[in-house]
Amino acid sequence: MAITKAPSSQHGIPRRLVDWIDRHMTVVFNIPTVVFLFGLVAFPVMLVLLTSMTDWQLILKPDPDFVGFKNYLSAWQDPRWINAVGHTFYYAIVSVGGQFVLGMATALLFNRSFAGKAFYRSVWMMPMLSMSVAISLVWILFFDYAYGILNLGLDVIGIDPVEWTIDPNWAMPSLILVGIWHHTPFMTLILLSGLQSLPQDPFEAARIDGASRWQIFMHVTLPLMRAHIAVALILRSIFGVKEFDTFLAITDAGPMWATETMNLNIYFNAFEYQYMGEAAAKGVWFFFFILAVQLVLLQLRKRKWSY
């Protein structure tokens, strides 16, 4: 059989180049990803690390000096930063906890059959689709002391109005309320998909053995849902620690810094006060906090639970 020799080039590409690409397919296909990751992740991270060891100020000190780890240490002498760390975890734990409880309850509800389920489920998911700044503006109106719908509602049932975002003690709970309203649908979505993917045999076996609904939930549903719960908690915890836009729009870290989180503190240092070096060091601390949260949650997921 006569073999036709391939042309020396196809569409003008030299044959040798085509052969080289064939041999190094893995490398070639990864180049765009490597360039992308280097440009958008590795390079900025290196820049932040470098900046964090300088005393760079945007306008007043454009030619910074190297200060080593001074900014890393001085962050922990700043009472606002220490408070901000506490506020961040307070918000993340309470907000994500609330989202989980409500998310699980609504997921269990939507896992049952009832009339109009599709409609109610769509309505329930709507906050998740709304933009943070837009919903913040609406919540500012809801929280208004004199004319907000929340205090009008309390007035109807005879309860004194609450200084929602005005009182330092109420400001963080107010933001947690917004966080729960905004993000619970996401939790519902993940948990509902988990519930719908569970095998039915263990549930039937439990029912035959005479287990109550609560026992089935605690000893069958929760263990089987472990992977989904872990994913939902990891994702929401990371987003919870990073929450920024609603805080900035609704309370702007106030009153009296009662809602200043790590994110906001870094923002104020960098863009209001222009201490870029200090802000970068705090940014690195922030990264380690997020990493720690992830590691803890991943360990919880890997752990072999006994029920």
Place this chain on the structure above:
Amino acid sequence: MGRKLHSLVLATTVAVGITGTASADVNWRQFEGSTLNAAFFTANYIDAWWRPMAKQFQKETGIKVKMLVLQAGQIRKKQDIMLAGKDSTLDVLMLQMDNRGGKLTAAGHLEDLTPYLSDASLTPADYDYPGDWLGGCINTERVIKGQSHNNIVWSAQAQLLHIRKDLFKKYNVKVPTNMAELEAAAKKLTIDEDGDGKPEIYGFLSRGWGRLTTASFASYLFNHGGSWFKTTADGTKVSNINSKESVDAFEFYGRLIREYAPKSALSNKPPQNAALYAAGKAAMHQELNFWHGLSDNPKKSRIAGKSTVILVPEGPGGSFPNLPTTSIAISKYSEKKKAAWLYIAWMTQKHIMLKGQNAAVPMCRRSAWSDPTYKAPTPGWGSSAKHAADYGIAIAKPQAIAIGQMRDAAGEVMNIAIRNGDRAAIQAAADKAAEFMTALVAKTETGMDFIGVMPSLGKRMKPGVQQEPIAADGLDKLGQ
């Protein structure tokens, strides 16, 4: 001799005439086809004056102005980043010298305008700078010793007291000229018509939110005899917000907000407070005088025609109108500096500024106020704005390089003053803030020759001036 004198007068007149018509020598079309990038604050004057004038400017000069208009906080960050990056695409910027003027001047980011001012091919001969500029405006131009003319102060918006004429007349309340009368009026005009314990109208409305309060509080601080800073005997600049007079002012202002303002004021930004006032919910509103445009607009306000503006009442320390002026400048890194100057010179000409003045944008040119065609929105507005521009001083923020942190520190004291009100608690907060501010001055201003806009630059208000805006609206006989 008489003939010689006559000849001399004639020659002088001709010479002046030549100089006077030298504006015709400025070839306004010399940079035809250029495009300038300008970064401006969001404010009522943008749509009222800057945008329409930019169209006219383009028609007359062939220079297009692309305006980037953002909220003040955002545009400041944008400008700072562009200037720090020596971005040549930024040509013209709007700024407040009492805010970032010191920083930008110290860093050398603003172009020295002196050569442009003296260049007859770029500046009309009748430009008359600074001769035609009001004293309060010129006081804010320089904040660092030896600073060149690196900005043109164009607007003199002042923090004044908006009052409801109809309510003062209806309840026959004396329009306040001192702090005691102000509190008495606030008390009388906090009105609970249906007796449900929730006032329908509050006596006093002003900023109550953290760092923003420094602007509305400044006149109360200085009128009480307090100040943001003082200079010690050895010439050291230290914070003065914990002095007896300053704490008196914090206590007074905090009490006004706590007792006579709606709770919303504690979280409101100026636009929300202005909307509350325009909705008829307050008898007095401490805010920049340009907000009169909103309360007097029948399409947007329930109190159109019922409000006027007066000076902040005098206190034990005197009367210091707070004049946070606005400047325009050229970026040092612009590649179109001459065209940018042509834009500034064109916009700040007498007849162009007069148009802004007639659009209720208080201008810095003296001639705009005295022009026979100028008509103030109300007689009181015109009188108070003119006196503020003449006697005012830019005290809206603590005069410092680290302005953001200074405002936050003062805002924390105000939060205590409003929420707590206990004298000892205010004093403790003020002591803590003062210590922080003094340390920050030492850290950021050493060797910089930063002077800020000090009250000593201002001239003391003449007796009787306080009463003039009130009398201008015929409200001086009330409460007797």
